[in-house]
Amino acid sequence: MAIIAEISIEADEFLLGQIIAEYPGLSVEIERVVPAAKRVMPYIWGYGTDLKSFEAAMDESPNVKSIAVLDEYEDRALYKIEWEDPAEQLITGIARTDATILEAHSDDEWLFRIRFEEHAGLAQFNQYCAENDIAYRLNRVSSLADLGADGDDYELTDAQYEALSLAVERGYFKVPREVEYEELADELGVSVQAFSERVRRGADKVLESVFLRPGSRNA
Numbered sequence: 001m002a003i004i005a006e007i008s009i010e011a012d013e014f015l016l017g018q019i020i021a022e023y024p025g026l027s028v029e030i031e032r033v034v035p036a037a038k039r040v041m042p043y044i045w046g047y048g049t050d051l052k053s054f055e056a057a058m059d060e061s062p063n064v065k066s067i068a069v070l071d072e073y074e075d076r077a078l079y080k081i082e083w084e085d086p087a088e089q090l091i092t093g094i095a096r097t098d099a100t101i102l103e104a105h106s107d108d109e110w111l112f113r114i115r116f117e118e119h120a121g122l123a124q125f126n127q128y129c130a131e132n133d134i135a136y137r138l139n140r141v142s143s144l145a146d147l148g149a150d151g152d153d154y155e156l157t158d159a160q161y162e163a164l165s166l167a168v169e170r171g172y173f174k175v176p177r178e179v180e181y182e183e184l185a186d187e188l189g190v191s192v193q194a195f196s197e198r199v200r201r202g203a204d205k206v207l208e209s210v211f212l213r214p215g216s217r218n219a
Contacts, residue, residue: 002115003143004102005122006157009110009136014090015063015083016044020106022057023050027193030104031078042091042101047076048193055079063088093128097121105197111157155209160202163188167199 011017020028031043046054055077058067063084071078083091094101094114099121103113116122122141129136142155156164166187171178185195 001119001143002117003119003122003141004113004115005141006139007112007114007136008139009090009112009134011106011110013134013136014110015088016042016081016091017106017110019054019057019061023048023054026050026054027197028106029197030101042081042088043070044079044081045076046079047197049075051075051077089132090129090134093125093132093134096128097125099125103201105201113155155205156202157198160198160205163195163198164202164206172199 009017011021016028020026026046026048028047029045031045055067055069058064058079058081065082065084066080067082068080069077070080091101098117100115101112102115103111105111114125116125128134163184166184167173167179170184172181172184181192181196181199185192188195190198
């Protein structure tokens with residue numbers, strides 16, 4: 001039975017996290033990754049004001065075989081990265097268990113949501129991390145059959161729920177808008193960028209659950 005594991009990991013536990021930590025004005029979100037022929041070439045979105053410096057650092061890193069900009073906007077860009085094997089050990093471990101990264105992003109720490117084909121995959125991943133001295137915290141494990149069983153469960157992280165519920169309560173989504181992100185971010189003691197990303201990701205999960213789940217009008 002397929003399962004979804006939600007894990008938290010500190011930036012210094014894996015190579016990409018270490019590089020991102022050098023740029024406090026930058027946050028990263030890994031695109032959904034399905035391992036292909038055991039190659040580890042994650043697609044990531046970078047957000048912030050340090051994108052050019054980040055690109056230069058990645059290009060000069062001995063652990064990076066190549067980095068390409070696939071799409072670029074004013075304050076964000078989509079990259080394709082190929083690592084020197086086995087430089088990025090965490091992502092390599094995920095690929096070796098034939099798991100799929102459903103969600104991964106940086107905040108105060110990194111959050112990963114990973115789908116394993118069966119419980120044995122999670123056990124293999126745990127063994128791999130132990131052998132490679134990668135420390136992580138397992139927050140939750142759910143079976144696919146459990147997801148969506150409760151109409152109020154949209155698989156939000158605690159941070160996403162806190163930010164999204166505060167935005168709704170304070171009238172951010174009302175017309176006209178009654179509050180701005182700056183005020184809400186100050187209330188939670190986080191950056192505006194971190195707050196906006198939590199709201200965006202949380203809202204995306206809720207909308208997908210409502211409109212794309214089986215039985216919905218558009219499903």
